Amino acid sequence: MSKPLPDVAELLPRARAGDEDAQNELFQHCRAYVGFLARSHVESWLQAKVDASDLIQQTMLEAHRGMTRFEGATEGEWLAWLKQILKHNATDYIRRFGAAKRNAGREREFSMGQSSIFRKVPEPEGREDTPSGIMAQKEEELLVANALAKLSEDHQEVIVLRNLQRLPFDQIAERMGRTRPAVQMLGARAMKRLQEVVGQMSLHQ
Numbered sequence: 426m427s428k429p430l431p432d433v434a435e436l437l438p439r440a441r442a443g444d445e446d447a448q449n450e451l452f453q454h455c456r457a458y459v460g461f462l463a464r465s466h467v468e469s470w471l472q473a474k475v476d477a478s479d480l481i482q483q484t485m486l487e488a489h490r491g492m493t494r495f496e497g498a499t500e501g502e503w504l505a506w507l508k509q510i511l512k513h514n515a516t517d518y519i520r521r522f523g524a525a526k527r528n529a530g531r532e533r534e535f536s537m538g539q540s541s542i543f544r545k546v547p548e549p550e551g552r553e554d555t556p557s558g559i560m561a562q563k564e565e566e567l568l569v570a571n572a573l574a575k576l577s578e579d580h581q582e583v584i585v586l587r588n589l590q591r592l593p594f595d596q597i598a599e600r601m602g603r604t605r606p607a608v609q610m611l612g613a614r615a616m617k618r619l620q621e622v623v624g625q626m627s628l629h630q
Contacts, residue, residue: 433451433503433567448492457571458567459511463480464477466512466515467515480514483514488506488507504567579611582601583615597612
């Protein structure tokens with residue numbers, strides 16, 4: 426049986442109070458989310474597969490050091506705070522490592538909340554675009570990111586390129602060394618598998 430997913434809202438006050446176990450569990454649970462966001466953010470500027478490990482590590486380290494300054498109480502607020510730290514660090518990362526490769530046509534603010542990956546995962550029947558419904562969808566980002574981390578490398582790649590970076594299939598095919606029809610089929614299978622994993626993980630929340 427899979428381990429139940431941690432309750433971020435329950436972990437936050439303990440983590441702020443200095444509970445090392447709570448801090449470790451919180452940051453471990455969020456690492457995949459920060460990782461996919463970091464990679465997609467940087468690659469959307471550089472248009473190349475890059476090693477964003479330094480950016481991820483720096484973001485997690487700064488979040489850990491700044492725990493006492495975080496004043497939110499919900500998972501959505503925690504993710505928004507992580508995004509702000511990541512955005513600041515990504516700007517520095519791109520300036521240092523990719524200034525010569527920047528694509529001016531794609532210089533835009535990247536937001537995981539604007540991506541289609543979360544909107545393509547079927548929502549529960551009856552969900553409305555109410556403030557509470559929007560917050561619930563926002564807080565599902567962490568669940569989807571952790572489910573994405575469980576997929577194969579090819580499935581992760583096509584989802585990141587298509588649903589996070591929103592690249593056209595022709596560019597994805599070139600990046601992955603496949604034909605457009607093959608990439609389209611791979612993308613459909615990847616999203617189906619992601620939906621399955623999200624469903625399995627949701628049962629253990």
